[in-house]
Amino acid sequence: MDHDDGSYDSVSYSPAESVIIPPAPLRATSVVVHRPASSALSYASKRTGLVYDARMKYHCEPISGDDDLHPEDPRRIWFIYKELQKAGLTEHEEDSEADRQWKLLRICARLAEPSEVALAHSIDHYKWVQRIAEMTDAQRRNLVKDADSVYFHPTTPFCARLAAGGAIEATRAVMTGAVKNAIAVIRPPGHHAEHGRAAGFCFFNNVGVAAKVTRKDFPDTCRKILILDWDVHHGNGVQQIFESDPNVLYISLHVHKGGFFYPAGDYGDESHVGLGAGEGKNINIPWPRHHMHDGDYIHAFQQIVMPVAYEFNPDLVLISAGFDAADGDTLGACFVSPNGYALMTSMLLTLANGKVVACLEGGYNLNSIAVSALAVTKILMGEKPAPVAVPGPSVDAIQTVQKVIKIHSKYWKCLYPKSSSVDLESLGGERLHDILQVRQNRRYAEQHMMYPLHLPLGGSDSGVDPGSFSDQVTSTPGWRKAQPLLIIFHDPPDTIGDPHPLTGAFDPHNIVVTQPSEPYIEWAVHNKFSVIDVNVPRYLKTMEDDSSTGELSEEDRTNATRDVASAIWENFVSVSEAPDIFLIGVGGAYAGLISFLNLAGETVQQRVSHIFAFAGKHALLPVARPTDDALSLWYFNHSTVFAAREHCIFDGPRKIRKKYGRILRTDANSVIEQLLYQKEQVLARMREGVKGEEGTGGEMKTDENPPPSAGIRKLEISTPPEPRLTAGTGSSTRLGSPIKLPRMGMFGVTGSGH
Ligand SMILES: [Zn+2]
Structure with a gap:
């Protein structure tokens, strides 16, 4: 059935009728989004853009029966659109101009140009995706066997180009000032698609293509882009495309499970920090398990994402907005609430003068993605997050965040504690503890004539290096006196x-x-007392380990x-x-x-x-x-x-x-x-x-x-x-x-x- 908003029920679409459908103009094409930003138009009066094109539902799994639906279900985008409609956020013909100011401004998706796709992918990959349309059903079925978690349909190339084009247009509308920010309800998703490879339900890397096109088309106003990926999976494709790019900061929060969660392996772990000029511009926050909740995500945002983002100071923020970490998604098995997504969105809106574009990635519980996307959209439109208490972070989240900070503190001034790596020492790095001890010793020497006592400690039970206490024990000169x-x-x-x-x-x-x-x-x-002052440091150089990087256990310190x-x-x-x-x-x-x-x-x-x-x-x-x-x-x-x-x-x-x-x-x-x-x-x-x-x-x-x-x-x-x-x-x-x-x-x- 053809709805009055230009969308289609997924059940009305029969794969057998599939043909390559040219991009038909939608009702919303009357909206001019390419106009330059009007300097008279204040940020507050600008609207939030929405990309939604029902034709992206064409791509579906041809052989799927009702009882075995593929999770990347065409209805995903339709459920989100319906939710926005139900909330009264979409435009209607009878709306007055005043009414429309409070609604989403529809932005038309279009097919991404081959030259645009080629900024993020190899031409061979683009051609490979295009050939899917011309294959026989049998050829496509064969192709699935060799592919990494993707299915193929005659409309796949069309939908993949439309999704990438939707991401480009949403971003362009934000960069030109036609809208203040935007949400792109698009599919197939993109963040697993690599430079030369489709993977994980993804063909073209929508966010990656949009970032590349925007950097090229707005070289003066968009020099640096933050891509924040809160999809429950690691965006291996985004990481790969921007690994060496110092102007695109990619931060991904995802379930990693030691490499035993899609996309498996170590590519999504915290040690992958970027390559060459892009070193430090790739931040993986890999959760060790499922069941992560709002408190864990907010903790990571407060400790890593926001401090680093402020320091990076992006001109544009793209959200790889998968909703498969949402409460109710059995594939992600996490508990992020709509309010959790709202909080993260409101924090990101404080960056880049609010130029934020959220692009749908994964998310497989139709109701969860609908309410989550609605929560994000409301924040983009100017609502404040509900004053709901967020639980404290779990121990696993605290430890993961600590681990990531330790690795990235050498790239980001804002991240503490600094790892006492060789690099830091070569920069003249010194522990604050040692600086303070030197200062205190000098003061005691000046005020009380106190000087270090040299202790012959060799061979002690605790294995303490005598040198490690040489500055910690000071005494007044009269310690022998009566x-x-x-x-x-x-x-x-x-x-x-x-x-x-x-x-x-x-x-x-x-x-x-x-x-x-x-x-x-x-x-x-x-x-007139004699005084011996003993500072007991929390780290010591021991006989076994002279790296002095770690903190002493309480037992070692006591000994x-x-x-x-x-x-x-x-x-x-x-x-x-x-x-x-x-x-x-x-x-x-x-x-x-x-x-x-x-x-x-x-x-x-x-x-x-x-x-x-x-x-x-x-x-x-x-x-x-x-x-x-x-x-x-x-x-x-x-x-x-x-x-x-x-x-x-x-x-x-x-x-x-x-x-x-x-x-x-x-x-x-x-x-x-x-x-x-x-x-x-x-x-x-x-x-x-x-x-x-x-x-x-x-x-x-x-x-x-x-x-x-x-x-x-x-x-x-x-x-x-x-x-x-x-x-x-x-x-x-x-x-x-x-x-x-x-x-x-x-x-x-x-x-x-x-
Ligand atoms: Zn995902």
Whole structure:
């Protein structure tokens, strides 16, 4: 049946009647789309273009029965058109001029010229496609056997040229300013068609041909094109055609499954970044599995697509808009919602002054592609995406995005973290960590005369390269003297970043470096303590691997810290006359300090006055030895472990064992806040230089929900009153507090023996 809009029901078309049909003019040909852009016409008043030509339905699988329909079904474009019609977005004859301003402007498809197709394909390939029309049915059936997932019909060459011509005309209308943007509802799809080969239901690479023609016809206004491919399959054809082209950036998000999803192999993996001048201009974001959803796609857009697109700064954006990642498509088996497509479209519209053309690729659930295409069209026309919450990205998406960023960060300034490749080092690249350490060492040297301590670490259990700690351990010159000694083990400086709102880039000017343990050192030096400062980096050069590219596992880092602590003890502390020794472990570095204490001999127990641990939410660790019960008791009596208010150790009614130390629950949750707000207590304790038994033991019990006043009443750490406590007295440390309370307060966790 011939519809009044010029479309046809697919059932009305009989393949047996097939002939090559010349491009008959449609009703919409009266629309002039080749007019030059009027400078008086503002962007907002321009309309969105629509390419739809019912004749593209002619190409169909001739032998298909009703129960075995090929997924690349002619009705695909008709379902989308019907959906747009139902939404009132298509024009009608009775529409007034005012009505039409709110509707899609119909753009006529036409047959792509051989010379246009030949910009993206070999002439041989063009001729091969043309010959399909002249073959007998038997010849075409034979051809299918050797082809890669394509079927042939007498109208195939006609429809393939019409689809490519539709993509060209949609793009041309956008470039001339006849429309602000456009959607081309075209088939057969194109993104699998390679330079000399049809594949994956595709004959001519519609988007590829349109990009080539536009670059040729608009050399001054269209220098760079972004092709964004959200079809669930990798667009191997687009990648191949533009692999060496620095002016066409191809970004594809697709299910890859390690190369076991069409088009199989490694061509769609993240390592294919482009060739020659086009290196870096091909970005594959290969999902390792199906079932990816809006949150995964939005994550990739926010982390890679948009930052890179802004940096590339295209003059035109072409979307290879397959809808086979849509919820409901069993072939793609992903869950992208219409709103997900709307969000991606609205982000892309912020590029290239809004010059965006969406060209249909795959998508095989007729309802899913219809509602998805409608969602995209509405955004193109100026609607805003619905304020619907998007789920967070899956672990697989986060890891995939990280992997891609690592590879592409060397091509794009906006992508972080930069991979510490040889290339970067040859560019004078240096880790921020190392730069900061040099700066801190210089400052400590100038302010406190602190200099690096050289540790003979060779042959240690952790396999730490001695050189890797050479700049991490610094000391005041008086470490041998008979004055209190503070040894502080801390994590590298924290960086607090404020990324660029558009590109997401972290630039040196918007990163702030914090080192909240510094005031402790200043105080100690001022109070005539010796200080040994140990920065525990998150990466180390190890004996096995001197590439220093990877981050240390927590276990390796703990072991390395333990060995460094042992070396400091054996080589420096053991020959120091310091009467009082205080150890501070901060954040992740606390684990290494505990590991050291677990090996500590009697001299450590005799000489260490107190251990302060700023654990935050880090796992609390025991100091215990099977053969030495006294060790845990000693640790309990000589430690203060600051645990975050929301630390999981306070969950449930279980008692906390003494081997975890004397735990204090702070109002603060982060290590940084703990360092800030517990400072006065820690300094007060050190000021007194107290050394001795600080409690009589007993099982620890947590106060589940103490009133604020309990924090004051049970305050444990303070300046003790006279007389000074001495070793072995067993005196209680529940003491009055003459000092000012910290802002965040402190909730005591007392031993039940008190
Ligand atoms: Zn597809």
